[in-house]
Amino acid sequence: MFEIFTQLRWQDALDIGIIAFVLYRLIHMIRGTRAMQMIIGLVVILLAYVSSQMFGLFTLNWVLDNFLGSIILVIIVIFQSDIRRALTQFGTAPLFGGADRIERGQVLEEITKAVVSLATRRIGGLIVLEREVGLNEYIEVGTRLDARVTRELLESVFIPHSPMHDGALVIQKGRVAAARCFLPLSVDPNLSQAFGTRHRAAVGLTEETDAVAVVISEERGKISLVVEGKVIQDLEGPQLRSSLQRLFGT
Template sequence: MQQIVFFLENNLTSLHMPRVRALDVIEMLIIAFLIYHILVWAKNTRLWSLLKGVVVIVVFIVIAAAFNMSTILWIVRNVFGIAVTAMVVILQPELRKALEGIGRRNFFHGLLNFTETTEEGRFSDKTINEIIRACVEMAKVRTGALIVIEQLSSLNEYERTGIDIDGMVTSQLLINIFEHNTPLHDGAVIIRGDRITSATCYLPLSDNMELGKELGTRHRAGVGVSEVTDSLTIIVSEETGKISVAYMGELERAVDSERLRERLRQIQNKATEDKKEKKDKKKKIISNKTVKGKAK
């Protein structure tokens, strides 16, 4: 607080343009980048309302410092430490989600993911076809469904809330699980690889205030698990029969079968045709060199 008062006393009386170095510009860009992402994150949480109140208080403190209101500044100095601690305690769930989100960003995955892609990927094309077939069939008859597909982030804590299935992914099994008035229809299904690991799983609900009021618990649960893990969640609406996809906290609504296939292929982590062609070319080059060496 004393530093703020000192800064204002020295700069308000004699304004001057400081010398800007290249390092200062880089530092400002980094700070701007961090502030932007903090504001984007805060806008979708209850922190946004609190942040607006904090801005008003900061402006009030600056005015008090400018006019040297000693009593107000004394109160601020003594309350500041307690206020920061209280904010951390109150916003603990939001801060936890933010820190979890940092670890699952794509730029970290690119640096830390040493898993090689395979020709099959995380799950096979057959699994994609079965999931799409099941979702389309359930959408036609307006059967609600919630399917979570695991990637790098483990879903073990959510599996433990459900019932073990450990069965191959088939459209018939998925449809039977979510059929009305069956013991397993309520809750989420978790898929790992080509297998359904568990059903009737409980998922965390999203606090995102931008989600429409018309969306129910199923959609909020789908978005909620995508906020804290890198999983892809497919939601079939019981009211409208529309298929939605939740990924990285974003909800894409009313997707058709082709768009659903595209989203599933994006997370399949399958070796692309380009990579296969490069491998084939390398093999041909090596074999040609071997043949030429023998001919000589």
Template sequence: MEWLQRLKTIYDIIRPVVDIALLAFLLYKAYDLLIKTQAVQLVKGAGLLALFYGIAYLLKLSTLQWLLTILGPGLFIAIAIVFQPELRKIFIRLGQGELFHPDSKPRIGQLEAVITAAEILSQQRRGALVVFPRRINLKSIMETGTRINGEISSSLIVAIFEFDGPLHDGAMVIQNGRIAAAGCFLPLSEQQDIRKSFGTRHRASLGMSEQSDAVILVVSEETGAISLAVDGKLYYDLSPLEVQRKLKELLDRGVRGGESEQTTAAPDNAVGSTIDDGKDVFVER
């Protein structure tokens, strides 16, 4: 049929464009994922091995080529073992649907309600953990707690984190402009060089930020400090205005397509200390 032939002709014309566009999208997402999980070192190691092998092949260095042929598989396995935590994070993020999962951010008024609650909790020295998912689905985290599906209000947040309450020690998840769940369990950070004064809440916030692209607000029960954790970094002891500005910026960027660690600036009242895996933990002066 003539119209089918026309469709086939049109498809043949646009097929290379579609092919290149999809490949570019997948390469960009793969690069973005590698950057966020710090697995770029894994790619660099594999690339270095391939470079040495290519040089040995072109220059006909038979001994080096033979040695790399023998040791190559073992070296790749060793690299995979060394970078096992990063590979696990990559597969976790892929399984959680980071590539295609859309997520809506809270409105300004809702953010203000959360920050007001954080101020109240800070003044009363009551700890809190609030998770703001971005593109990665945190359904598995919410299933560890109690479903709320309630409107965001400062009074409800303060009540949930009441001393000795059943949901006090867990984390609250705010998703799609509502309090989705509370009393949720978060994974603890795998970082070794963490400030000893940081308790379980701070370690859990860092752990959640390492395994997802979520932004986590933390209120310290010991000091009342309000902090933010994102991409394996902790921004410690921020003022309410800094929290509001940083939260809005991070959630906006998360919806638009993510943020790399290099683009996140430290607040004026914080300094960074580099730890073994290259991530920064910000501590008060």
């Protein structure tokens, strides 16, 4: 055993370190998501394949052997959203760019005030905050604004009968990038039937990116925060503010 360590080169240590880091990042990225559940399912299939060889279950072994023969294609199809999200993280800028903590805090405060006001008046809305993964593909199909984040602007966008009240408002690099942006709807069968289009759009986007979404329900006048496909419901103003501050490091 000791001889193995004495024969290790510095390149071997670097190689092991890189692989360990990549595996750690992958586990961290998929932890608590549907991808983790699917990986567990694939591990069970692999164990069944090994067991079929050990116990001579030839038919089961033949079926699993053919399935595992195309495992790379299966993984790409199953994890296409997660793979796309991981690849798009390279070379992208964070939400606030070079903004300092005070400026970030002011932006989040304006968002919180607007959301609470909309919820009080039971005006529905969907606000998306970009983080590391870029949202340009959704911004480009919306109505570009490139405006400073203010409570008044956010409220005016979602006023009923406003030409921009449909769709989502996207905040990028500390500014209102666009409104009337249409997002992918989640197809998760486990989502509550009580969720409407706004909630499903928020879940759909946050499943594919690391964005944070705030949903205001016009039916109930309630606020929801959506992160990584998970919906945190019935938030009050202070709870929303503290959650956003924690997510964006202010």
